[in-house]
Amino acid sequence: MNTTIPLTLVQSKTMNPVFDLGRLGYFIKRQLNLNLNSLWIAIVSNFGTMLVISALFAYFNRQDEEVLYGLRNMYLVAFSLSGYVFTSMVFKEMNSSKTSYAFLTLPVSKLEKLVGAWLVSAPVFVVLYGLMILLLAFFSSMLAQQPEVFPSLFDHNVWVCVKVYLVTQSIFFLGACTFNGNNFLKTLLALLVFAFIIGLYSTMLGYLLFNSEGQVVNEQTMNPVLKDNFTFIFTKIIPFIFWYLLAPFMLVVSYFKLQERQV
Amino acid sequence: MIALKDVQFRYKKQRPLFENLNLTLQPGFIYGLLGKNGAGKSSLLKHMAGLLYPNSGECRVFGYNAQDRDPNMLQDIYVIPEEFELPGINISSYVSNNAVFYTRFDYAQMDAYLTEFELPRTVKLSNLSYGQKKKFLIAFGLSTNARLLILDEPTNGLDIPSKSQFRKIMASALDEEKLIIISTHQVRDLENLIDNIVVLEQGSIIFNQNVAAISERVTFEYNLNGVPDDEVLYSEELHGRRAGIVKNLSGMETRVDLELLFNGIVKDAATINRHFAN
Amino acid sequence: MEFRDTQAIYLQIADRFFENILQKKWISGDKIPSIRDMAVEFEVNPNTTMRTFNFLQDKGVIYNKRGIGYFLADDGLEKTIALKKEQFLQEELPGFVKTMQLLGLTLDDLKAYVQRNPLSDN
Numbered sequence: 221m222n223t224t225i226p227l228t229l230v231q232s233k234t235m236n237p238v239f240d241l242g243r244l245g246y247f248i249k250r251q252l253n254l255n256l257n258s259l260w261i262a263i264v265s266n267f268g269t270m271l272v273i274s275a276l277f278a279y280f281n282r283q284d285e286e287v288l289y290g291l292r293n294m295y296l297v298a299f300s301l302s303g304y305v306f307t308s309m310v311f312k313e314m315n316s317s318k319t320s321y322a323f324l325t326l327p328v329s330k331l332e333k334l335v336g337a338w339l340v341s342a343p344v345f346v347v348l349y350g351l352m353i354l355l356l357a358f359f360s361s362m363l364a365q366q367p368e369v370f371p372s373l374f375d376h377n378v379w380v381c382v383k384v385y386l387v388t389q390s391i392f393f394l395g396a397c398t399f400n401g402n403n404f405l406k407t408l409l410a411l412l413v414f415a416f417i418i419g420l421y422s423t424m425l426g427y428l429l430f431n432s433e434g435q436v437v438n439e440q441t442m443n444p445v446l447k448d449n450f451t452f453i454f455t456k457i458i459p460f461i462f463w464y465l466l467a468p469f470m471l472v473v474s475y476f477k478l479q480e481r482q483v
Numbered sequence: 484m485i486a487l488k489d490v491q492f493r494y495k496k497q498r499p500l501f502e503n504l505n506l507t508l509q510p511g512f513i514y515g516l517l518g519k520n521g522a523g524k525s526s527l528l529k530h531m532a533g534l535l536y537p538n539s540g541e542c543r544v545f546g547y548n549a550q551d552r553d554p555n556m557l558q559d560i561y562v563i564p565e566e567f568e569l570p571g572i573n574i575s576s577y578v579s580n581n582a583v584f585y586t587r588f589d590y591a592q593m594d595a596y597l598t599e600f601e602l603p604r605t606v607k608l609s610n611l612s613y614g615q616k617k618k619f620l621i622a623f624g625l626s627t628n629a630r631l632l633i634l635d636e637p638t639n640g641l642d643i644p645s646k647s648q649f650r651k652i653m654a655s656a657l658d659e660e661k662l663i664i665i666s667t668h669q670v671r672d673l674e675n676l677i678d679n680i681v682v683l684e685q686g687s688i689i690f691n692q693n694v695a696a697i698s699e700r701v702t703f704e705y706n707l708n709g710v711p712d713d714e715v716l717y718s719e720e721l722h723g724r725r726a727g728i729v730k731n732l733s734g735m736e737t738r739v740d741l742e743l744l745f746n747g748i749v750k751d752a753a754t755i756n757r758h759f760a761n
Numbered sequence: 762m763e764f765r766d767t768q769a770i771y772l773q774i775a776d777r778f779f780e781n782i783l784q785k786k787w788i789s790g791d792k793i794p795s796i797r798d799m800a801v802e803f804e805v806n807p808n809t810t811m812r813t814f815n816f817l818q819d820k821g822v823i824y825n826k827r828g829i830g831y832f833l834a835d836d837g838l839e840k841t842i843a844l845k846k847e848q849f850l851q852e853e854l855p856g857f858v859k860t861m862q863l864l865g866l867t868l869d870d871l872k873a874y875v876q877r878n879p880l881s882d883n
Contacts, residue, residue, distance in 0.1 A: 230525070243554070246584065255570075257572075288665055321532070321534055324552065325557055326532065655800070655801045657806065675770050675809065695812060737767055738768055738773075
């Protein structure tokens with residue numbers, strides 16, 4: 221080769237080391253383009269399966285409004301499940317021994333990698349899957365000859381489902397940052413173990429607090445102070461933790477996981 | 484510049500791999516990292532790219548702490564590992580999605596390399612042969628104009644013409660601000676390309692010298708008959724004769740035989756280093 | 762390029778330069794290829810070809826015009842011949858003479874041989 225490459229004496233432009241919107245955009249574009257094939261396969265197979273199921277149910281149960289709601293619920297279940305699986309795979313490149321180096325040495329900051337992956341797996345996913353559900357719901361209500369039901373399918377339940385997804389997917393997001401491969405199953409397992417430990421702990425606590433005194437937990441006979449405490453915990457504290465603290469906490473932990481990540 | 488200071492490192496539940504490892508590398512050179520299998524060559528390279536963190540001590544690359552993986556440092560580093568996988572997209576698409584992160588990426592240079600290596604731009608990367616994939620990564624890595632290039636066994640999987648192309652391209656790519664580090668056990672492939680020999684053995688750097696200094700200080704002889712014993716630093720049987728490393732007292736410089744040198748260093752680094760220190 | 766086993770690489774590259782000069786491929790005042798081009802051609806480290814250039818410059822065979830490149834000196838050919846002569850006498854002749862002694866050949870034997878089999882002049 222006879223082309224001589226000129227000496228690059230120009231210092232490279234210093235980039236913002238923590239957060240740069242342009243770079244975040246390029247990162248998201250890269251992540252989507254590099255996985256375009258598997259994304260298309262996932263979208264088409266998801267959409268196709270649900271289309272066939274919807275067509276069958278809607279066609280054979282024309283005029284039955286309940287079937288449309290049933291189908292809608294199926295879409296929501298599929299939405300959540302696909303969302304969890306998709307979120308679990310959002311750091312696939314980092315979790316495979318042959319590609320992790322490329323992800324980790326990509327000149328994008330940890331915060332951008334985190335935010336980019338979260339944007340793709342939460343809001344972007346919700347919008348895209350939402351559009352798909354919209355199409356499917358429209359299609360089934362037309363096929364069931366009840367176009368007037370279509371708008372009412374998007375009731376309060378849908379928004380609760382989306383909100384619950386946005387919170388709970390953060391658990392799978394953390395799982396995606398933490399485990400090396402099979403992230404979805406490992407996260408599920410971790411959740412089960414966690415639930416088991418909490419269950420065991422509450423049982424033991426309950427046993428210590430009440431059973432030793434022969435007290436049965438009963439709303440009528442319960443100590444009123446204790447009852448107020450419980451009411452407060454279950455109606456105020458736990459919902460607050462769930463809706464406002466869980467997801468940010470999971471994302472912060474995910475950030476530290478990314479920071480600790482080695483090959 | 485790369486500086487590893489008192490680096491200690493062990494993989495979980497294993498004996499320490501590096502103990503008080505110190506190493507300084509300067510731009511303008513191609514460093515050859517040599518070591519036996521399992522000596523930790525790849526792990527050392529991973530430290531430089533911030534892919535492994537020392538248990539104690541530090542690894543600084545261009546002033547950055549490598550493990551922070553600051554994007555400004557990362558755009559100045561390109562790693563080509565021995566084992567890798569490329570996505571199922573074609574070269575043009577890969578370049579347009581990845582080049583943007585490197586502010587000094589040179590598209591014209593990339594085109595020239597692709598032509599030189601005869602790489603098809605429209606075929607999916609995942610369908611290329613291992614050697615072609617490697618050539619693609621080399622082309623991309625050089626086009627990023629990253630100042631630090633880390634190559635783990637780069638000639639593995641390359642056929643003979645490709646090895647020659649590789650040497651030509653590396654020779655043309657080196658300039659005074661580039662630092663290229665190549666780990667290899669196929670010494671013959673890269674013998675004339677490497678100009679600094681770094682030997683890693685039992686958790687530390689036991690030798691780090693420039694080839695010019697080596698050929699000034701020692702000669703490589705293939706028949707030690709008649710050479711006084713006190714001038715011989717290392718000897719071994721080669722084709723029925725005694726070959727070895729001899730103190731260079733005449734000033735006549737011989738070709739540096741990396742295999743012989745490596746064997747000598749691994750056998751008795753202390754003797755050879757003492758001679759270099761004098 | 763296949764390198765021989767014994768001599769330092771930068772000197773072997775210098776020998777290639779000498780060949781080009783002796784064969785008049787390069788003549789006085791010619792600009793010679795750059796350090797980098799030579800490194801690419803011989804597939805060696807540019808720092809090695811830089812040693813070759815420094816060595817030849819020290820011997821006065823080539824000279825450097827800052828920012829333009831390296832040129833063959835006016836007396837480059839003469840200097841090369843002198844260097845190669847010295848090299849022949851110092852490095853090759855002793856081995857040659859030793860072999861002659863081992864085989865019991867005399868200079869007269871050689872003279873007779875050369876007269877019988879005129880050497881081609883390349």
